[in-house]
Amino acid sequence: MPISRADMPAEDAKELVERLCREWADARPIDREETQARVRFDEGSCLLEAQPDRLVVAVETLDDGTLDRLEGKVNAALEGLTGVSLDIVWEN
Secondary structure (H helix, E strand, O other): OOEEEEEEEOOOHHHHHHHHHHHHOOOOOEEEOOOEEEEEEOOEEEEEEEEOOEEEEEEEEOOHHHHHHHHHHHHHHHHHHHOOOOOOOOEO
16 A cells, blocks of 8 residues: 655644544544544545644555545645645655
């Protein structure tokens, strides 16, 4: 299974995880703990982990093409919540 990971500075990482979970909760199953969450999509899953000064995001899918699409969904959601264009660097 292809996995991609991104690590971005965020002073409010825990709040970002909470807001993403609220935004996605109606349409997707979410397993959530205090500082992390796993969001399940039809094509894979996204793990969000809030650390004191950063947000760590991991995306897992069945194939590389789907991995790119799911990375795009996560990018768009994060940019929508923060209101700024983010240069998220995904590592495979």
